[in-house]
Amino acid sequence: MASSSTSVVVSNKEKENKNTKKVTLKSSDGESFEVDESVAMESQTIKHIIEDGCANNEIPLPNVTSGILSRVIEYCKKHKEAAGESEPSVTSYTSNSTTNPLTEWDTEFVKVDQNTLFDLILAANYLDIKGLLDLTCKTVADMMKGKTPQEIRETFHIKNDYTPEEEAEVRKENQWAFE
Amino acid sequence: MQMATTMDDLPDGLQVEILHRLPLKSAFQCKSVKKRWYYLISTSHFVSCFVSHREKVEVNRPFTFIYRKLCKTRLFFVSSNEIEFKCFKSLASKNMIQELVGQHNESIDFSVQASCNEMLLCCANNVDVGDDGVSHPMSIYYVINPITMQWLALPPVPQWGRPLVGFICFYDNDSNS
Numbered sequence: 001m002a003s004s005s006t007s008v009v010v011s012n013k014e015k016e017n018k019n020t021k022k023v024t025l026k027s028s029d030g031e032s033f034e035v036d037e038s039v040a041m042e043s044q045t046i047k048h049i050i051e052d053g054c055a056n057n058e059i060p061l062p063n064v065t066s067g068i069l070s071r072v073i074e075y076c077k078k079h080k081e082a083a084g085e086s087e088p089s090v091t092s093y094t095s096n097s098t099t100n101p102l103t104e105w106d107t108e109f110v111k112v113d114q115n116t117l118f119d120l121i122l123a124a125n126y127l128d129i130k131g132l133l134d135l136t137c138k139t140v141a142d143m144m145k146g147k148t149p150q151e152i153r154e155t156f157h158i159k160n161d162y163t164p165e166e167e168a169e170v171r172k173e174n175q176w177a178f179e
Numbered sequence: 180m181q182m183a184t185t186m187d188d189l190p191d192g193l194q195v196e197i198l199h200r201l202p203l204k205s206a207f208q209c210k211s212v213k214k215r216w217y218y219l220i221s222t223s224h225f226v227s228c229f230v231s232h233r234e235k236v237e238v239n240r241p242f243t244f245i246y247r248k249l250c251k252t253r254l255f256f257v258s259s260n261e262i263e264f265k266c267f268k269s270l271a272s273k274n275m276i277q278e279l280v281g282q283h284n285e286s287i288d289f290s291v292q293a294s295c296n297e298m299l300l301c302c303a304n305n306v307d308v309g310d311d312g313v314s315h316p317m318s319i320y321y322v323i324n325p326i327t328m329q330w331l332a333l334p335p336v337p338q339w340g341r342p343l344v345g346f347i348c349f350y351d352n353d354s355n356s
Contacts, residue, residue, distance in 0.1 A: 118184040125193055133196065140186075141200035149212045156186040161214050170211040177207035 023050065024058040025073070031066035032058060035073055042076035044128035063126045068119045071109075075132050078105060110139045114156070195219055199228040226324075299323045 021037040041047040124132035210217045301321045317335040
């Protein structure tokens with residue numbers, strides 16, 4: 001029933017553990033995902049909904065499609081697991097990449113098409129997941145580094161709304177940046 | 180199904196989230212990509228995001244002006260990043276600062292007194308603020324940030340003696356000002 005790209009987080013062993021509270025998240029296209037409450041609380045938005053006692057049956061997330069939501073859940077699960085296994089300081093998203101074991105996983109995680117990447121940025125912002133927002137924004141910034149303005153426009157399909165004269169003026173103003 | 184999500188679909192706040200993670204030169208080059216970015220990169224909000232992001236990532240602040248006065252005013256720009264160091268040399272010249280605060284009067288002695296991080300303390304002497312026919316020479320001190328082109332004039336002080344001036348400041352990264 002579930003599509004091949006989703007990973008449904010339910011297992012019988014987990015259900016036997018009475019301490020593992022579950023919460024159901026519903027995507028904009030009507031798909032439901034049951035996750036551990038602790039994993040869902042990686043999202044500050046969801047955390048506040050739960051704490052305010054508004055999470056009765058399901059938490060609807062009208063701004064997130066099932067494809068994106070499943071990826072977000074994957075991210076939260078992985079980072080929650082890592083937080084549980086090691087010192088709390090390791091989960092800092094600004095830590096040195098050579099010591100952070102999640103860096104490799106994160107790098108693979110963001111190897112997606114642009115459309116998905118921007119959807120992840122929007123979802124991370126809406127769900128208020130700082131680590132994911134940081135990771136995705138950094139990925140886009142890295143894609144922009146070293147490119148000329150025209151290359152940036154082509155890569156991201158941005159429309160140039162400067163006239164040639166205006167553009168030359170702006171360039172002249174910031175000449176030092178182009179040297 | 181739906182239209183693909185592009186950079187243009189992101190609200191301003193998220194575009195700033197991406198842009199402030201760029202190195203300095205790249206960020207300024209992006210001003211010529213589209214008009215909205217020109218505006219976003221020029222705001223003080225962008226600068227404070229940029230600086231506080233750098234503080235987390237790098238140990239040193241990205242740019243510091245050291246001021247040394249010999250016979251005449253000289254400005255030195257130091258940065259942990261060599262490229263940024265070269266960039267800022269062209270950013271702040273004495274004339275540009277004078278233009279910024281609107282002090283076009285040649286007889287006014289305008290000089291840089293001190294610096295702290297990326298801000299400069301400038302002094303304009305011989306400013307005549309009297310309107311009763313008698314000349315009251317005053318000194319007006321300005322705090323100037325040449326990167327964001329923002330400046331603030333301090334209340335004028337009477338021009339007798341040579342007051343000791345200095346600059347102490349700390350960054351309030353959480354505020355929007």
